Amino acid sequence: MTKVKTKTVMVVDDEPDVLDTIAQILVTNGYKTIEAKDGQECLDKLREEIPDIVLLDIMMPGLNTKEILRAIEKDHRLSGVKIIFLTAIHMPEAEEEGLLASKQVVDFIEKPFTIRRMIDAIEKAICCFQILSVPRI
């Protein structure tokens, strides 16, 4: 019998309630989780273990999001990791900041969001890349 490998999701958010709730829900839904409360902890833990997906909050204290993305892109071990933004800022703002340019960023979920939206995004990312749509003008 083929054993399906449990997918690992890293959750990065500076709000403890958000971090704990999402991590706990993911575990209940059969995922393994790695938790990080800021960008530096995220990069530190990525040196120890490589997840399949990173759920990344934008506008955390410490390392800014661009620096985190740059560090992930530079590390060849992390080339297969897919990134989903979970954030309160709007997509056009993130696009103007250049945060959606990386090929590893596969989805963008604005807070508040339903768990169903998040789980669907993770499942899609594991199967295939999601193409982000951005304003046309």
Add this chain to the structure above:
Amino acid sequence: MDSEEEAFDKIINAILSMGETGATIDEISKITHLERHTLSKYLNRLHAEGRISYKRIGRAKVWFVSKAPLQHIFRSREEDLTYTEKIFSRILSDIPEGVLVLDFDYNIMFMSRYLLALYGDRVGQKYYQAIFGAGIGEGLEAHQNQIKGIIDGSLEEAESQVEDKEGRILEIKARKVENPDGSFSIIAIIRDISEKVGREERIKNLSELHKLLGEAVNRSYTIDQLCSTILGNLCVVIGYDMGDIWIYNHESNLLSCSAQVGYPRMGDRGKRDTVDEWKRGIARAAIISKEPIFFVKGEMKEGMKAHSYYNYALELAAEYDLQGLYAIPLRTKGEPHGALLILTKRGRTLSEEDISLLEGISEGIAGGIAKIKVEEELRVKANAVEISINAVLMADTEGKLTYVNPAFLKMWGYDRENEVLGRFCTEFWRQIEGAGAEDILIAVQEKGDWEGELIGVRKDGSKFKLRLSASLIIGKKGPLQFVAVAVAE
């Protein structure tokens, strides 16, 4: 000139030889052997240069040598100055403010280089004429009263802001000083604060516009209402002839006019559409370039002709006899929301300050539009939930109902929202098998969502089968609410 200077020296020495009492013209004439007519001319010259002054005793003028150091410093050669005078001279030369000395007859006795650069050499001339010309500038009357007060002794010093003959705003601090010879002068420190006043005016106008914008956003329910109010406020603060706000729709990639003011009525529908196309083209060009577009008739900037908006601007200028056309993109960070068009008729253009004001307020306008857009969208979505035939409910993290739509009330047999809001959602259903209805709440909290069949309990106690789909909503700070949809089976 040398003989004149010799004559001046003779006159000064003659006055000095009379000591503290000074000398009349007759006494000077006797000592210098200068003819009275010539002497009078020389005395006036020396007085104009500030080298001598006089007091009236009866009908006679008694002359004294002025020991005012300032004139002496600037009229002497460098090598003739003492060390202290050299230092003082350099300070006065470099000071970025004006130093002016008046006598009590309002004659200018001394002007520093700062003032010489502004007004030319006016030493010996009357103060008000030299600095204020015909004398209608703002604040002049009050300033005149203050100087009069210093002269008559009612004031020791005075400070005023007054407009000079060139329209500059001057800050003048004046005080009375006693000269070494016992006479009095007025020393005034003069600063050109036009830029500072202009800046403060701009900040005041910008603050005023922001305040008006905030009020407009709070009071407007629709984008059209907001844009109309904004155009009205801008007209009051800046003043223009015609203006539009064009709103950009992301989904359709179209621009539509939300509000316009000042345009003459145009009966021909076809012509109206054509004019709208020109304006739409200019608005789009500003949005795409992310930079304001300024078109002033007769002023061609490099490369302007190559731009798509140029022909539209020419057409509009011809149609409405315009002098200026200004298109300001309205963007919040990263997102275009539209463009503001301001048109001025022939003979009038916006000032640099007005343009700066428009650019300063544009992000605020865009933010207001974005906010109203979101509110409008939410109202539309809320209406969709309201009219849904499926029951929709929301509950807080404790499970107490915070919202139900009309379909819920109908399904559960209630008449009004206040009969159910605040009650635990578990009162309204039972699980088909197994333990209590609380399990669903726990399942949603742990797993994030839940779907299954339940037994609904109506107001009258009757039961019915339903299928419920529930999900947890996560906000910026953590779990926010539960949302669920129920369908009767």
